[in-house]
Amino acid sequence: MERNNESSGGDFILLGFSDRPKLEIVLFFVNMIFYFLSVAGNSTIIFLSLVDPRLHTPMYFFLSNLSLLDLCYTTSSIPQMLVNLWGPYKTITYVGCVIQLFAFLSVGGIECILLSVMAYDRFAAVCKPLQYMTIMHPQLCLQLAAFAWLSGIANSVLMSPLTMSLGRCGHRRINHFVCEMPAIIRISCVDTSRVEGLAFFLAIPIVLVPLTMILVSYGYIASAVLRMQSAAGRQKAFNTCSSHMVVVSLFYSSIIYMYMQPGNIASQDQGKFLTLFYCLVTPTLNPFIYTLRNKDVKCAMRKVLGKDRSLLDAGGH
Known part of the structure; x- marks a missing residue:
């Protein structure tokens, strides 16, 4: 009974790099800049995809979903991380920890599947250009996006309670910036092999099957x-596929390294920096990767900035 009570509430301490205060100050300002760029970049992608009729295509529909996921990634963790990096208190409430864990697991799963859907979209565009709009019709796009969201959320609904229910015997000091699954498992005082085994098993349909589909498509x-x-x-x-290939490489390399191996293999400091990479750096880079070589997005941006009022007039009708 005592163990269950210890697992059911109370604040956690997120240690991060508390033993290196100078590094925490540097990370605070770096993270703040990246967070601002991530929010601005991904919000811009979503906004442009909504207001520019020429961006009402399957590619930009899925890209908007990806941008929304990246916003969820960063917003679920970075504000709390900035508070902990700047101030003397490194705590997070039990509810806050649950929310972070749920967000990380669900968004990660959704993004894995969504990237495979985007690869299929690129396959249809390159290999079957004449039938592209027939294949990727709006109803199919909605169904594929809904499948990705529901699958990721279902994975998190299953794994989040199991992870949080592991007995901790009073251990509340998480050696990480955020409440992610490997870090929470490490502070458990009971056998975690079943939870880790289930996580590895679920990673097959959530991570490996979509990755296989991406490789086949390419x-x-x-x-x-x-x-x-x-x-x-x-x-x-x-040009059509290069941006997606870069995003896939960045995302999957970090996810597989973090979740497809036993937790005691990787250096914990490496894990912390890798978490920063896939929950902050990658979401910040994605909008720039997709827009630097994209004439449609650049044109939409110029119109929104006022160089051509026809876009706004078209959006109002």
Whole structure:
């Protein structure tokens, strides 16, 4: 009974790099800048996708979903992290910890599946351009996005309570910035093999199957590109897919490293920096990766900034 009570409430202490106060000051300002850029960049992508009729396509629909996920990633953790980095108190409430854990697990799962859906969209655009709009019709896009969201949330609904219910025997000092699953498992005083085994098992449909689908999609894309006679056509196909390939590489490399291996293998400090990378740096980079080579987004941005009022007039009708 005592163990259950200890697992059911009370504040946690997020140690982070509390033993290195100078590093915490540096991280505070770096994280604050990246958080501002992440919120601004992803909000801009969502806004432009809503107001510019030319961006009402499957690609930008899924990109808006990705931007929304990135906003959820950063907002669920970074404000609390900034408070803890700046002040002497490193605590987070039990409810706050549960919310962070639920957000991390659900958003991570959703993004894995959504990236595979975006790969299929790129496959249809490159390999079946004439049938593209027939294949990626609005109803299918909504169904694929809903499937991604529901799958990620279902994974979190299952794993979050199991993780938080592990006996901790009074241990509330989490050696991390955030309440993510590996960090919470480490402070448990009971056998966690079943929870870790279930997490690894669920990672197969949530992480590995979508990754396999992405690799298969890009295999077909590569084959189609190699058959193209026109250099301009190959360049267009590369421009179509390069941004997504970069985002997939950044996201999956960090997720697989964090969650597809036993928790005692990786250095805990490495885990902390890797968490910062995939919950802050990657969401900040994504809008820039997708817009730097994208003429449609650049054009929409110029119109919103007032160089062409026709976009706003079109959005009002």
